[in-house]
Amino acid sequence: MKNKLQWKFVLIMLLLILILMTVVSVFLIQGVQRFYSNAFFSQMETVFTDKLLYGELTAALYEEDPVAKIQEVLDAYQGRLGINTDTRNYYILDGTAGSVLVTSAVGEAGQLAITPNILQALTGSFAFGGNATADYMDIAVPVTGEGDSIEYVVYIRDNRQTVRDLTLSLVSLIMEAVGVGFVIAVALALILAKTLLQPILGMTKAAEAIAGGDFSKKLSVESDDEIGILAHTFNNMASQLQATLEEIRRSETLRREFVANVSHELRTPLTSIRSYAETLTENPDMEKETEVSFLHVILNESDRMTKIVQDLLELSRFDAGNVQFNFERFSISKSIEDVRDAVRLEAASRGHTISVTIPEGLPHIVGDRARIEQVLINIVSNAIKYTPDGGYIDITSGSGDGHVWVAIQDTGIGIPEEDIPRLFDRFYRVDKARSRESGGTGLGLSIALEIIQRHGGDVDVTSVVGEGTTVTVRLPIEPKAADGEKSAGGRHHALEE
Ligand code: ADP
Numbered sequence: 001m002k003n004k005l006q007w008k009f010v011l012i013m014l015l016l017i018l019i020l021m022t023v024v025s026v027f028l029i030q031g032v033q034r035f036y037s038n039a040f041f042s043q044m045e046t047v048f049t050d051k052l053l054y055g056e057l058t059a060a061l062y063e064e065d066p067v068a069k070i071q072e073v074l075d076a077y078q079g080r081l082g083i084n085t086d087t088r089n090y091y092i093l094d095g096t097a098g099s100v101l102v103t104s105a106v107g108e109a110g111q112l113a114i115t116p117n118i119l120q121a122l123t124g125s126f127a128f129g130g131n132a133t134a135d136y137m138d139i140a141v142p143v144t145g146e147g148d149s150i151e152y153v154v155y156i157r158d159n160r161q162t163v164r165d166l167t168l169s170l171v172s173l174i175m176e177a178v179g180v181g182f183v184i185a186v187a188l189a190l191i192l193a194k195t196l197l198q199p200i201l202g203m204t205k206a207a208e209a210i211a212g213g214d215f216s217k218k219l220s221v222e223s224d225d226e227i228g229i230l231a232h233t234f235n236n237m238a239s240q241l242q243a244t245l246e247e248i249r250r251s252e253t254l255r256r257e258f259v260a261n262v263s264h265e266l267r268t269p270l271t272s273i274r275s276y277a278e279t280l281t282e283n284p285d286m287e288k289e290t291e292v293s294f295l296h297v298i299l300n301e302s303d304r305m306t307k308i309v310q311d312l313l314e315l316s317r318f319d320a321g322n323v324q325f326n327f328e329r330f331s332i333s334k335s336i337e338d339v340r341d342a343v344r345l346e347a348a349s350r351g352h353t354i355s356v357t358i359p360e361g362l363p364h365i366v367g368d369r370a371r372i373e374q375v376l377i378n379i380v381s382n383a384i385k386y387t388p389d390g391g392y393i394d395i396t397s398g399s400g401d402g403h404v405w406v407a408i409q410d411t412g413i414g415i416p417e418e419d420i421p422r423l424f425d426r427f428y429r430v431d432k433a434r435s436r437e438s439g440g441t442g443l444g445l446s447i448a449l450e451i452i453q454r455h456g457g458d459v460d461v462t463s464v465v466g467e468g469t470t471v472t473v474r475l476p477i478e479p480k481a482a483d484g485e486k487s488a489g490g491r492h493h494a495l496e497e
Contacts, residue, residue, distance in 0.1 A: 005193060005196075005197060006189070006190065006193040006194075006197065009189040009190075009192055009193040009196075010185070010186050010189040010190065010193075012189070013185035013186065013188060013189040014182060014185055014186070014189075016185070017178065017181040017182060017185045018178070021174060021177065021178045021181065024174070025170070025171065025174045028170060028174070029167050029170060029171070032163065032166055032167065032170065033163055033167065036160075036162070036163040036166070037130055037137055037163075040082075040137050040158055041128055041130055041137070041139070043080075043081070043082060044081070044128060044139045044156060045128055047077065047080050047081055048126065048139070048141050053073070053077060054141075056073045057070055057073055057141075057143045057154065058143060058144065058145070060072075060073060060143070061143065061145045061151055066151065066152070067092055067101050067102055067152070070092050070102075070143065070152060070154065071092060071102050074090045074092070074104070074154065075104075078104075081156060082158075083104050083156075085104050085105060085106060086161075087158060087159050087160075087161040087162050088156065088157070088158040088159075089103055089104045089105035089156070089157055090103065090104050090154065090155065090156050091103045091104075091105070091112060091154075091155040091156075091157065092152055092153075092154060092155075093112075093118065093140075093152060093153040093154075093155055094152065094153075095122070095142065095143070095149070095150035095151040095152045095153060096122075096150070098114055098118055098119075098122055098153065100112050101152070112155075112157075115136075115138055115140075115157075116129065116131075117129055117138050117139060117140040117155070118138075118140045118153060118155060120140065121140030121141060121142045121150075121153040121155070122142070122150060122153060124142050124144065124148065124150055125142070126139075126140075126141050126142070127139060127140040127141075135159070135160055136157055136158060136159050136160055137157070137158045137160060138155065138156060138157040138158070139155070139156050140153050140154070140155045140156075141153065141154045141155075196227065199219065199222075199227050199230070199231055200227075202219050202220075202231075203219060203230070203231065203234055205217065206218075206219055206234065206238065207234075210238055210241065215238055215239075215241070215242040215245075217238075218235055218238070219231040219234055219235055221235070254425075258426055258427070261426070261427040261442075262312065262427075265308055265427060265441070265442075266305060266308060266309075268436075269301035269302065269304045269305045269308075270301075270305070272297065272298075272301050273298050273301045273302060276294045276295075276297050276298050276301075277298060279294065280294055280295075304439065304441075307439070307441055308441050308443070311441050311443040311444070311447060312443070314447055315426065315443065315446060315447060315450065318447070318450040318454075323454075325367075325368040325371065325454065326368050326369075326370070327366055327367060327368060327479070328366065328367075328368075328369060329364050329365070329366050330364060330365070330367070330369040331362075331364050332362060332363075332364065332365050332372075332397070332404050332406070332475075333358045333362045333397070335369060335372060335373050335376065336356060336358060336376065336395060336397060336406060337356065337358075338373060339373055339376040339377050339380055339395075340354055340356050340380075340395065342373075342377055343377060343380050343381060343384060346381065346384055347384050347393065350384055350387075350389045350390075350391075351389045351390040351391075352384055352387060352389070352390065352391050352392065352393055353391075353392050353393070354380075354393045354394075354395065355392070355393070355394050355395070356394075356395045356396075357394070357395070357396045357397070358397050359397065359398055359399075362397055362398070362399055362404060363399050363404060363477050364477075365404050365475055365476070365477050365478075366477070366478050366479055367455050367475060367479060368451070368455070371451045372451070372452075372455070372475070374448075374451070375447075375448040375451050375452060375473065376406060376408070376473070378444045378445070378447070378448050379408045379445075379448065379471045379473070380393065380395065380408055381444075382440075382444065382445075382471070383408050383409075383410035383412060383469070383471075384410075385435075385438040385440065386410070386412040386413050386434070386469070387410045387411055387412030387413070387468070388412065388413070391410060391411040391412060391468075392410070392411045393408065393409070393410045393411075394407075394408075394409045394410075395407070395408050395409075396409070399477070402476055402477055402478070403457070403474050403475060403476050403477065404474075404475050404477060405472055405473065405474045405475075406472070406473050406475075407470055407471070407472040407473075408470070408471050408472075409468060409469070409470040410468050410469055410470075411467070411468045412468050412469055413465070413466065414463045414464050414465035414466050414467055414468055414469055415430055415461065415463040415465070415469055416430065416465055417463075420461050420462075420463060423445050423461060424445050424446055424448075424449045424459070425446065426442070426443055426446045427441075427442040427443065428442055429442040445459075448473075452473055452474075452475065455475050455476065455479045456475075456476045456479040456480055457473065457474050457475035457476060457479075458473075458474050459471065459472070459473050459474075460472045460474070
């Protein structure tokens with residue numbers, strides 16, 4: 001592939017040079033020829049329209065040997081006329097027959113054919129007409145005597161040999177230039193191909209590496225031209241691909257963990273139900289009291305299972321996106337008070353003090369009241385569960401920036417910093433034993449986050465181990481219509497069904 005493109009470049013360059021040089025040569029040669037013939041005619045015109053020369057020519061007619069005199073005059077003007085006895089010559093023709101009487105030409109060059117200019121001069125007028133296609137240039141001037149009789153014709157002829165020689169040397173010069181141009185073009189084309197192809201080859205290698213799962217190869221972006229932009233885009237694409245793959249792997253791990261968790265969470269209560277039930281069947285003479293306590297364990301465990309299954313079903317509905325929300329405008333202040341009332345007994349049984357602070361005029365919000373209350377109850381229940389007896393739970397609230405916030409602060413055991421980001425993961429519990437003991441499933445906060453996110457809000461946790469935890473729920477006063485429908489995105493993995 002490399003060679004193919006490289007040679008295409010070379011070919012294009014060569015063609016370019018060839019076309020360019022051809023065009024330049026055509027113009028150059030034409031220009032030179034035109035210049036040369038223009039120079040000839042204007043030179044002749046200047047010399048022959050000079051009164052002095054023409055006067056001398058006509059005066060020669062009165063000499064004894066007019067032809068010799070004319071020749072003498074012409075010889076005197078040899079320099080100005082450019083007569084060189086080789087490519088340019090003068091002829092003195094007989095005024096009636098047009099036959100050559102005298103010429104500066106030697107040998108073959110002396111032979112003369114009658115040209116249109118000679119014919120014109122024989123009729124009595126100056127002939128400076130040019131013919132571009134002819135292989136000569138000429139002018140003819142009649143030397144007129146008394147009574148307008150044409151005695152002689154002075155004829156100057158240039159055989160264009162000079163311009164032909166010039167053209168030839170120009171052509172050979174151009175050929176040489178083309179040769180040099182070819183060499184330069186090939187070198188340039190190769191350099192160009194190399195600079196263009198190097199990054200492309202790099203990209204091919206990187207793409208191959210990526211196809212093989214190796215994302216470590218990054219292209220160096222050396223320029224800010226199109227190739228540089230391409231390399232940059234390629235790098236971006238590679239990083240994005242890598243991120244996506246990592247995300248897929250991560251969610252695959254999460255999915256496996258989740259399936260393992262579900263099985264484990266369901267097996268634990270099942271195992272105890274089974275062992276208690278077995279003990280009961282194997283010991284029909286058991287004391288009534290023990291029997292009742294065993295049956296209680298069985299009931300408790302099946303309640304736990306029911307709770308887990310219910311929570312899982314709820315999450316699964318969120319994942320599938322078919323949870324119906326009943327949006328309405330309601331008083332969040334009233335909800336906070338209702339939540340407090342709902343947990344009052346539970347808190348009292350642990351000796352906790354709950355305080356509620358609601359500012360005057362806390363705006364009503366639009367949302368699914370029952371679900372938001374469910375979230376708040378869940379968070380307050382956590383505060384009750386994870387705070388040693390006799391603690392304090394403060395529920396405060398406020399608004400601003402189009403949002404309402406509710407913060408639940410406790411004086412509980414706190415959460416280690418490294419666990420905070422995972423709190424919302426399904427089945428994630430900081431202390432499994434404690435959570436299970438208090439009837440937790442590890443799904444409460446996952447469900448809470450789903451509900452709040454679908455309102456366009458968020459949940460934030462700050463905590464100091466041994467001092468307490470603050471969970472803050474922020475909800476928009478007017479959620480955007482779409483928020484209720486949209487999926488929570490990649491934070492959680494789909495529930496296996
Ligand atoms: P659970 O059903 O176990 O309470 P959640 O999803 O509600 O599950 O909470 C997840 C974990 O977060 C809990 O197991 C607990 O370890 C921790 N957690 C939640 N709230 C608090 C809190 N107020 N204080 C200390 N730990 C908490």
